[in-house]
Amino acid sequence: MKKALCIISGGMDSATCAYIAKAQNYEIIGLHFDYNQRTMEKERECFERICDDLGAKKIIIDGKFIAQIGGNSLTDLSMKIREDGVKKDVPNSYVPFRNGIFLSIAAAVAEINACEAIFIGVVEEDSSGYPDCTNTFIKAMERALNLGRTQKSKAQICTPLVNLNKSQIVQKALELGVKLEHTWSCYQNSEFACGVCDSCRLRLAGFAAAGISDPIKYKI
């Protein structure tokens, strides 16, 4: 059985992405990063649940150096996460080159585990405009990681969500039976999702457009 390494943060997008890999008959290895982000424990718990739902092997990487590098509001508690809506500029929740770092580490894990594919749930259209979520960037990374590894280790980076909007992702998740109550997308670490950070707004707008209610609880 061919193997796929799926980067799973614990959010709706990465969970749906991993279910798509599963539907393509891959054996799934879930890859998760702890990086001292505000919601580290919550996201790790969601990762565990999603992997259990999928029957996937789990690999957790200590990426706390990302918080050491800093410069983003997900790891730096002194920075404020914007609540006034998604805009055109790159917000301070952008973690410098996070997906590049994740994909490079995934490249090594995929090489050791003989995975033919690496799945990552990046979304280009309906997003906060992070530069490391574009199709052009992913293609450039794919080329780099196939040039920089041994001949036998070729892998495709699969981004089945890259051109979907959030409403299409919600529909895809329902179609595949993703347990959306097992996911967490909010940037804030609180009992209920805040509903006003970019990530909540994009998720909620997706549910609204799909005409479905989100099974997780919101503060507002």
Next chain:
Amino acid sequence: MKKALCIISGGMDSATCAYIAKAQNYEIIGLHFDYNQRTMEKERECFERICDDLGAKKIIIDGKFIAQIGGNSLTDLSMKIREDGVKKDVPNSYVPFRNGIFLSIAAAVAEINACEAIFIGVVEEDSSGYPDCTNTFIKAMERALNLGRTQKSKAQICTPLVNLNKSQIVQKALELGVKLEHTWSCYQNSEFACGVCDSCRLRLAGFAAAGISDPIKYKI
């Protein structure tokens, strides 16, 4: 003053590479990775000394996940480091996608510190044939990291040693006043360099060809 982020392992090549950056009038930030490799303490000590020699700021990243991923003889003590000479095949001292991981993390550090250049001491010609040490790979990574970061964060990856042989590197090091007694290239963790691992053999051959004796001590 323009800034360069120099990846410095503590070996002869990366030290010389950082001195080249210094000679090009960059302000130097030294970046080092601890990854539970056999010679972690030795290499870190050399990194510290080289940075002190250069008057460089130091950043040390905890990359111990590399040992967790495993599959290489530098971090896995149950694997034997070959001693019978440099050959054409990629040896087990190849750490999967190590330079890809290092450059991705460097990309984030460079973005936060506004560095215009990232220096890495890869050598393509006179090497063990690691796939992540080629010019083609580095160019592909450079493209990826400039696409995956914010617009203001363009950086050049500089590889001044990539087409040099080890003898030319020794000559360059002497010309620039690199304190070679402050470097460690051996893969083994012992008091004196083993002299027979690929890294020692390449270094010693470089000194021999340059007609100079290596200031560090060897077992044999």
